[in-house]
Amino acid sequence: MAISLNKGGRLSLSKEAPDLKKALIGLGWDPRATDGAAFDLDASAFLLGDNGKVRSDADFIFYNQLKSADGSVQHTGDNLTGAGEGDDEAILVDLTHVPADIHKIAFTVTIHEADQRRQNFGQVGNAYIRVVNAETNQEVARYDLAEDASTETAMVFGELYRHSGEWRFNAVGQGYAGGLTAMCRQYGINI
Amino acid sequence: MDLQPGQNFSITQYSSAAPMVEIALDWQPAQTPLMLDSSAFALTAAGKVRDDGDFIFYNQTTLAGGGIQRAGDGRTFSIHFAMLPAAIDRIVIALTIDQGQRRGQSFNQLSQIRAEIRTDAAKSPLAVFSLTTNGMSETALIVGELYRRGGEWKFRAVGQGFAGGLGPLAQQYGVDVADDPDTASPPTPAAPPPTPAASPSTKPIRLEKITLEKKGSSISLEKKGQGFGELVINLNWHQGGSGKGFFGRLTSRKIDLDLGCLFRLRDGRAGAIQALGDSFGSLQQPPYIQLMGDDRSGASAQGEFLRINGDRWDQIERVAIFAFIYEGAPNWSETDALVTIQTPNQPTLEIRLDSHRNDQRMCALAMLENQAGNIKVTKLVEYFQDHRLLDQAYGFGLRWVAGSKD
Numbered sequence: 001m002a003i004s005l006n007k008g009g010r011l012s013l014s015k016e017a018p019d020l021k022k023a024l025i026g027l028g029w030d031p032r033a034t035d036g037a038a039f040d041l042d043a044s045a046f047l048l049g050d051n052g053k054v055r056s057d058a059d060f061i062f063y064n065q066l067k068s069a070d071g072s073v074q075h076t077g078d079n080l081t082g083a084g085e086g087d088d089e090a091i092l093v094d095l096t097h098v099p100a101d102i103h104k105i106a107f108t109v110t111i112h113e114a115d116q117r118r119q120n121f122g123q124v125g126n127a128y129i130r131v132v133n134a135e136t137n138q139e140v141a142r143y144d145l146a147e148d149a150s151t152e153t154a155m156v157f158g159e160l161y162r163h164s165g166e167w168r169f170n171a172v173g174q175g176y177a178g179g180l181t182a183m184c185r186q187y188g189i190n191i
Numbered sequence: 192m193d194l195q196p197g198q199n200f201s202i203t204q205y206s207s208a209a210p211m212v213e214i215a216l217d218w219q220p221a222q223t224p225l226m227l228d229s230s231a232f233a234l235t236a237a238g239k240v241r242d243d244g245d246f247i248f249y250n251q252t253t254l255a256g257g258g259i260q261r262a263g264d265g266r267t268f269s270i271h272f273a274m275l276p277a278a279i280d281r282i283v284i285a286l287t288i289d290q291g292q293r294r295g296q297s298f299n300q301l302s303q304i305r306a307e308i309r310t311d312a313a314k315s316p317l318a319v320f321s322l323t324t325n326g327m328s329e330t331a332l333i334v335g336e337l338y339r340r341g342g343e344w345k346f347r348a349v350g351q352g353f354a355g356g357l358g359p360l361a362q363q364y365g366v367d368v369a370d371d372p373d374t375a376s377p378p379t380p381a382a383p384p385p386t387p388a389a390s391p392s393t394k395p396i397r398l399e400k401i402t403l404e405k406k407g408s409s410i411s412l413e414k415k416g417q418g419f420g421e422l423v424i425n426l427n428w429h430q431g432g433s434g435k436g437f438f439g440r441l442t443s444r445k446i447d448l449d450l451g452c453l454f455r456l457r458d459g460r461a462g463a464i465q466a467l468g469d470s471f472g473s474l475q476q477p478p479y480i481q482l483m484g485d486d487r488s489g490a491s492a493q494g495e496f497l498r499i500n501g502d503r504w505d506q507i508e509r510v511a512i513f514a515f516i517y518e519g520a521p522n523w524s525e526t527d528a529l530v531t532i533q534t535p536n537q538p539t540l541e542i543r544l545d546s547h548r549n550d551q552r553m554c555a556l557a558m559l560e561n562q563a564g565n566i567k568v569t570k571l572v573e574y575f576q577d578h579r580l581l582d583q584a585y586g587f588g589l590r591w592v593a594g595s596k597d
Contacts, residue, residue: 033353033363034333034351034352034354035328035329035352035353035354036351036352118196119197120195120197121197122196122197122199122347122348123196123197123349123350123351146197147199147340150197150198150199150347151195151197151198
């Protein structure tokens with residue numbers, strides 16, 4: 001049973017998913033049935049050191065850079081419309097192979113060109129982001145974007161972070177002004 | 192609370208005891224050449240209707256069981272939660288422009304659409320959704336949706352256009368549509384199809400509004416079950432006022448049309464229903480016909496309404512509906528007036544005032560006759576100088592004295 005997250009809720013993976021080794025961050029939404037520009041939601045991951053910044057731009061995993069240098073974080077690719085069953089985009093994280101100097105991995109979801117297209121999560125059909133244990137296919141946490149973040153256009157979904165030798169998940173669920181560009185700057189990406 | 196597109200709120204949390212909500216639609220400018228139609232789609236969790244009975248629109252105004260009711264003026268939906276089947280998960284409210292594509296119209300011609308979500312028309316609404324429609328090229332608009340979530344009912348403001356008009360929209364939700372007036376070949380003045388509102392589960396649903404084109408053409412609405420419900424007769428017209436240029440300003444004045452009728456009951460009683468002389472009638476008492484309040488300011492964008500209690504149709508012999516220009520020069524040709532007759536779960540009938548005669552003050556619009564319990568509607572559009580001459584022409588046999596509304 002997936003945990004329905006509240007903003008800022010912390011989740012001990014050792015408690016909720018003690019055997020989580022491979023985490024899948026899944027992002028899904030329905031293709032647009034109505035007129036207008038398609039809804040294009042993007043999932044991204046930032047690999048962060050203990051200063052809360054990336055080591056280099058190579059630590060930003062997104063639609064134009066699908067794999068981290070060591071291969072421990074992998075993006076399945078950009079889905080431009082939300083067509084298809086199940087998760088439309090996914091980022092797979094092999095927690096056992098994440099470099100030791102990476103302390104935190106932040107996951108974000110943004111609407112591509114949200115301002116120009118005047119779109120928000122609430123206008124997208126059935127939009128969600130979730131954490132799944134990739135080995136057991138068990139859902140660990142989920143955030144229903146269309147429902148609970150309906151007026152937002154960008155969100156820090158959550159963070160996987162190291163704590164006393166284990167990985168934990170912090171369900172941030174925080175709307176974010178400025179979209180992907182602003183998020184990149186905050187995490188130390190040169191844009 | 193003001194909603195922005197995409198935003199949702201819990202009706203249950205907001206008003207826990209509310210057994211029902213009303214969704215009332217409105218638009219600016221109020222005076223528009225667009226003919227706007229509202230509809231509701233009751234959908235299952237799969238996002239489709241169960242059958243065509245779940246499509247509530249001008250030709251089918253209630254959901255079986257009464258969970259959704261569309262008001263006679265087509266601007267308000269009443270949703271009674273307890274009466275909704277458990278299988279209904281979502282109710283989508285849409286506005287479409289009648290024959291919008293064929294006429295080259297779009298929501299760009301409006302400035303704003305407004306939806307009020309309320310539990311009581313007399314109280315302030317729970318939420319208001321205002322949508323700027325400038326720049327919208329569509330002829331269909333999904334305004335919002337009511338949906339179940341975690342044991343609650345919620346409303347989401349959508350405000351998204353849809354390619355195509357009512358037909359394609361209905362098909363998208365799984366309605367089996369027999370005809371699409373927006374894409375069909377231009378209307379033929381032939382006799383209208385005599386089969387109103389087919390049984391929804393067996394035959395595709397008809398979107399057509401039946402237009403009585405020629406004088407003397409008629410259609411019979413067949414009685415189904417108990418009675419006809421409430422017939423709503425609307426007269427709407429261009430009220431003038433914004434003529435362009437010098438001559439426009441000189442000649443374009445506000446035109447005030449009054450709607451009324453002469454009636455004869457089965458028991459021989461006869462009379463007139465009209466604002467003149469304050470004869471507004473009654474729905475529950477004879478003559479079972481009522482004129483809704485006369486708006487002399489001309490501010491009412493919907494025009495004038497006459498209602499007939501169709502469950503008492505057995506008491507009524509015939510009704511002659513007329514329009515009257517009380518003040519100013521009779522200028523019928525500028526009014527572009529349209530009469531619509533809406534009867535629950537019957538096709539909507541339309542009669543346009545054509546073949547104008549600007550030397551006469553009255554126009555007999557339509558005759559409703561009781562024929563073996565059915566309602567035979569005949570287009571008249573005959574012009575008369577006054578009530579007495581109209582009465583004589585149709586033989587109601589009333590006594591006439593001059594009156595004033597003021």
